[in-house]
Each structure stands twice: as structure tokens, then as C-alpha cells.
Amino acid sequence: MQKDRELIQAALDARKYSYSPYSGYRVGAALLAADGTVYTGCNIENAAFSPTICAERTAFFKAVSEGKREFCAIAIAGSPDGEMTQFSWPCGVCRQVMAEFCDPKRFTVIVAKSEEVYEKRTLEELLPKGFGPGNLA
Numbered sequence: 001m002q003k004d005r006e007l008i009q010a011a012l013d014a015r016k017y018s019y020s021p022y023s024g025y026r027v028g029a030a031l032l033a034a035d036g037t038v039y040t041g042c043n044i045e046n047a048a049f050s051p052t053i054c055a056e057r058t059a060f061f062k063a064v065s066e067g068k069r070e071f072c073a074i075a076i077a078g079s080p081d082g083e084m085t086q087f088s089w090p091c092g093v094c095r096q097v098m099a100e101f102c103d104p105k106r107f108t109v110i111v112a113k114s115e116e117v118y119e120k121r122t123l124e125e126l127l128p129k130g131f132g133p134g135n136l137a
């Protein structure tokens with residue numbers, strides 16, 4: 001789908017900015033907000049290790065900090081430095097952040113090696129029986 005390809009290209013572009021001197025693992029993400037705006041992010045590592053943030057959360061926190069709360073999809077492109085050799089599924093913490101803002105049945109996660117080679121899942125498939133805002137309502 002053309003929309004998927006555009007989001008994947010944005011994730012691949014964002015991967016260029018990955019700051020990953022410790023792992024050498026470069027990740028880019030592109031988050032599509034409900035209003036059509038795309039927020040990109042990359043992983044940003046830290047010498048103290050635990051302050052490291054994933055590409056997906058960088059994109060989410062950029063968007064939420066600019067007033068967005070509704071999202072349709074995220075594309076993720078991650079691999080060791082160099083060519084895209086892997087599908088980089090989001091870590092558990094990033095899945096939990098998605099669950100805070102996204103409808104699990106509708107929000108789409110795309111992991112890509114290229115614009116042509118990618119896989120898609122709903123958030124519900126990646127985080128079944130998750131804990132979320134509904135639990136505290």
C-alpha cells in the first residue's frame with residue numbers, strides 16, 4: 001500500500017539519525033497521527049545505559065508533547081549498523097506506551113526491511129491481554 005510505503009520510507013530516513021554508539025543497532029520509527037501528521041524518531045543511547053530511549057518512544061513522546069493523542073500506525077526499521085537485515089519488532093516497553101494511546105484492535109505496527117519487504121500486525125496481536133488505561137477507568 002502506498003501509505004505503508006511512505007511511512008516505511010520515513011522510518012528508514014529517521015534511522016540515519018540513530019545515536020547508537022554502544023550497541024551499533026540503528027532504529028528509525030515513523031508514527032502516523034490521526035490528523036495525518038507523521039512524527040519520526042530514532043533510538044538515542046546513553047553512556048549510563050538506562051537513559052537510552054527506543055525509536056518508537058521517541059516518536060510517541062514527540063507527538064504527545066505536541067498535543068497529539070490519536071494514532072493510526074507506526075513503521076519501524078531497525079538492524080545492526082549497515083544494511084537492513086532484520087525485522088525489528090518493538091520491545092515490551094514500547095508496546096506498553098502504544099497501549100496507552102492506541103486502540104489495540106486498530107493500531108497497526110509495521111516492521112520493515114525496505115519499502116517492499118515488510119510485515120504488519122495489530123497492537124492487539126503484539127500485546128494480547130495487556131494492561132491499559134481501561135483498567136483504571
Ligand code: THU
Nearest residue numbers: 023025027043054055089090091
Ligand atoms: N531499540 C529500539 O529503538 N526499539 C526497540 O523496540 C528495541 C530496541 C534500540 C534500543 C537500543 O538503542 C538498541 O535498539 C539495542 O537494544
